[in-house]
Amino acid sequence: MRLMDLHRRFSRTLNYIRFGDEVRIDAASHCQLRCPVCQEWDLKARVGGGYLRFEDFRAFVERYENFRRIELSNNGEIFLNPDLTRIIEYAHSKQIALRAENGVNLNHIRDDTIEALVRFGFKSINVSIDGASEETYAIYRKRGSFSRVIENVRKINACKAAFGSQEPRLKWRFIVFGHNEHEIPAARRMAEGLNMAFELLPNVEPGYAPLKDPDFVAREMGYASMAEREQAGRGTAGAGWYCTGLWERVQINWDGRLLGCCVNTQPFQHNVFEVGLGKAIRATEFRRAKQMLAGKDVGEAPTICSDCGIYRERVARKDFVDVGRFRDAQWRRLRASVAGALGRRRWMRAVGAAARGVPDGGPR
Numbered sequence: 001m002r003l004m005d006l007h008r009r010f011s012r013t014l015n016y017i018r019f020g021d022e023v024r025i026d027a028a029s030h031c032q033l034r035c036p037v038c039q040e041w042d043l044k045a046r047v048g049g050g051y052l053r054f055e056d057f058r059a060f061v062e063r064y065e066n067f068r069r070i071e072l073s074n075n076g077e078i079f080l081n082p083d084l085t086r087i088i089e090y091a092h093s094k095q096i097a098l099r100a101e102n103g104v105n106l107n108h109i110r111d112d113t114i115e116a117l118v119r120f121g122f123k124s125i126n127v128s129i130d131g132a133s134e135e136t137y138a139i140y141r142k143r144g145s146f147s148r149v150i151e152n153v154r155k156i157n158a159c160k161a162a163f164g165s166q167e168p169r170l171k172w173r174f175i176v177f178g179h180n181e182h183e184i185p186a187a188r189r190m191a192e193g194l195n196m197a198f199e200l201l202p203n204v205e206p207g208y209a210p211l212k213d214p215d216f217v218a219r220e221m222g223y224a225s226m227a228e229r230e231q232a233g234r235g236t237a238g239a240g241w242y243c244t245g246l247w248e249r250v251q252i253n254w255d256g257r258l259l260g261c262c263v264n265t266q267p268f269q270h271n272v273f274e275v276g277l278g279k280a281i282r283a284t285e286f287r288r289a290k291q292m293l294a295g296k297d298v299g300e301a302p303t304i305c306s307d308c309g310i311y312r313e314r315v316a317r318k319d320f321v322d323v324g325r326f327r328d329a330q331w332r333r334l335r336a337s338v339a340g341a342l343g344r345r346r347w348m349r350a351v352g353a354a355a356r357g358v359p360d361g362g363p364r
């Protein structure tokens with residue numbers, strides 16, 4: 001085996017043990033809609049307006065071959081990225097599974113991108129559609145068009161049928177407001193007709209368009225009351241899940257700056273595309289944020305989490321991140337890598353022995 005191959009394999013294994021096999025890179029921070037609660041304008045000042053370039057994606061994937069699953073959606077609309085089709089094709093050539101489960105609005109998508117999604121096995125897309133009619137949808141999704149989104153879903157479905165593919169799996173994601181709650185049953189039926197899974201999400205800004213019939217919405221969500229739904233959305237199993245991004249499935253901004261989790265919009269000092277992931281996450285500020293989330297006292301200096309409502313809730317509930325589970329996961333990956341390497345050696349010995357005509361288990 002050539003020295004270069006050996007080095008590549010070693011780096012891949014080491015990075016797999018350290019970082020796992022999943023990462024999140026925002027494909028675009030631009031959005032063509034103007035949803036009232038969305039922080040898009042403020043966001044631009046923090047994460048910058050731009051898109052993930054194909055060359056950056058390729059260089060990252062070549063450097064970190066351990067990442068087999070990549071989430072592309074975060075702050076913007078991924079379909080506004082002009083390099084997306086090339087990114088999808090390249091990821092497929094490297095057997096990387098792409099997802100857009102943080103959400104897309106699907107108001108605009110090129111035909112060649114639709115074909116790439118299906119042909120190259122893009123795994124799953126969650127589409128934000130908050131209503132079942134043009135009038136209701138447009139109240140929140142300003143500048144958006146309900147009929148255009150549904151038309152784009154149909155185009156994807158037609159392409160899936162033409163290729164005989166189940167991918168990408170589509171989910172209709174409906175954020176419930178006071179102005180659209182009456183359309184939940186109709187939206188659910190439409191989703192079924194379009195072969196889409198269906199999910200209801202609560203509005204995170206209760207001051208905007210509060211619910212008119214919370215009991216009805218709770219029942220539609222599968223809970224006895226909204227209080228029960230809120231309770232279920234708390235802790236690490238709920239909103240606190242986002243914090244785990246600092247340990248696994250780390251979030252990277254479109255330009256390579258480290259964000260950590262998908263809630264954070266204040267990039268850390270290091271750019272992963274420039275200095276690498278290892279150096280970026282070893283930086284003091286990033287480590288301090290992790291210590292805070294683990295419930296340790298890190299003094300007065302603020303971190304990205306200091307102003308986050310999820311962190312405040314963690315403190316109030318004394319519900320901190322269980323760091324042990326990430327160490328356990330690293331140990332599991334280490335053990336699996338060692339077992340895999342030993343298994344490979346045994347297999348190669350067996351093939352060698354068969355070729356020499358001696359039984360396996362012979363002289364070693």
Ligand code: SF4
Pocket residue numbers: 242243244246260261262263264293304305308309310311
């Ligand atoms: S507390 Fe920190 S890690 Fe958790 S969601 Fe907020 S910014 Fe992200």
